[in-house]
């Protein structure tokens with residue numbers, strides 16, 4: 168395999184789209200441009216924490232010189248002379264237009280043609296200030312970087328569309344953060360994740376031009392996005408192509424959200440500046456994994472009041488965000504109705520896809536036989552009896568032929584004590600009766616059913632406390648647990664000997680610990 172740095176740069180984004188002519192790296196408004204050239208900050212003493220061998224293997228590249236990797240991925244050296252840049256975008260944050268945001272701490276350091284003929288963009292998160300940093304420092308801490316690094320790779324292996332993570336380095340510099348926003352800032356270790364994706368364009372990249380009535384640049388960006396990322400839409404650049412583009416983005420967004428609901432992922436900050444135009448999960452900030460099944464749960468302390476980004480609300484928020492994207496694209500389409508039709512379709516398609524997915528998790532693959540209420544009923548039961556989502560569905564991925572077997576799984580996955588649980592036995596039995604009826608109508612063999620269920624119901628996910636344990640060790644320069652979780656989560660659907668300890672309910676100590684149940688945006 169050829170070394171990553173032996174590959175040539177192939178610049179598309181920063182060559183084909185308008186650049187900010189001002190080279191001044193001070194926080195400012197940037198007009199008529201998709202990005203600004205900016206160099207990463209020099210780190211004082213960079214060191215490698217981890218790199219994703221799975222991902223470099225997938226990309227078909229090797230890393231021959233680890234020292235060089237650390238230099239490039241910490242921003243100390245350029246990637247084969249590439250002129251690095253930060254992107255300009257805006258966004259709706261918590262339902263309000265926030266104006267220009269942009270890559271305040273992300274810097275694109277390379278564009279390279281690799282796997283599948285894709286032009287991969289390499290981006291450092293936490294590499295120093297840019298014109299988009301506003302009042303912040305452009306940096307990231309080890310704690311949040313471990314979370315981003317582990318989770319992006321874990322999500323990929325779960326089959327959820329996502330940006331990838333190639334490396335995690337420490338900068339050797341200290342970063343001051345007030346983790347609980349309570350006036351007690353502390354010094355933390357600075358770190359940088361190298362993220363990789365075919366594109367980091369977000370809904371907000373389009374919104375910023377629309378908000379400034381800059382139709383010319385809006386169109387340039389849309390045309391670029393279609394050319395490089397939706398080439399099947401053809402050469403024509405007219406209203407019908409733009410509509411089709413919007414429809415495809417809506418479809419991809421829908422697919423991503425169905426996956427999130429399937430694995431119990433709560434993004435936590437679904438602002439439009441965190442919505443990828445490719446339907447990839449982007450920005451692993453105060454995300455969390457659903458443990459006891461609670462549709463109202465959000466990990467984000469900033470959102471604890473309104474719970475706008477709670478688990479059960481993610482599909483509605485995706486739609487809300489798509490409405491903002493529709494508004495941004497409107498100047499190129501100038502017709503409301505066809506946009507509305509696509510948004511309506513999202514709603515109905517989501518319901519159908521969600522139903523199919525949930526039936527699949529229960530091993531019912533003739534979902535047309537199953538009424539919506541049946542799924543609603545099990546969701547209510549899971550919520551009422553505080554049942555761990557991952558364990559329940561994995562325990563269910565067996566040949567469950569009688570109620571006792573189901574009950575065993577419930578005992579294993581509930582956070583309630585047995586005495587309390589006993590009072591729910593009758594309700595579960597009623598549900599199990601209807602389940603047995605639908606099961607009897609299944610056409611596929613039991614073996615096949617179980618294989619399919621296990622492929623939908625992961626055994627291992629990155630529980631919030633697991634990431635925190637890895638962080639605690641990493642902060643003391645011990646990366647063994649980080650590596651153990653990285654390896655574990657690269658095969659989330661497989662039984663793995665010696666790893667059963669990670670297939671367990673969240674321990675009691677983790678219920679209210681910072682980083683394990685609630686997370687602030689401080690990162």
Ligand SMILES: Nc1ncnc2c1ncn2[C@@H]1O[C@H](COP(=O)(O)OP(=O)(O)OP(=O)(O)O)[C@@H](O)[C@H]1O
Pocket residue numbers: 268269270271272273292299300301303304305306307436440441449450451452688690
């Ligand atoms: N420490 C920081 N310094 C400068 N800008 C920041 C910092 N933290 C966040 N921002 C900027 O604030 C805005 C919203 O932040 P948000 O938490 O969504 O993103 P993020 O975690 O920095 O990055 P990304 O979305 O690239 O993963 C973005 O424009 C982001 O670049």
Ligand SMILES: [Mg+2]
Pocket residue numbers: 440441450
């Ligand atoms: Mg963000």
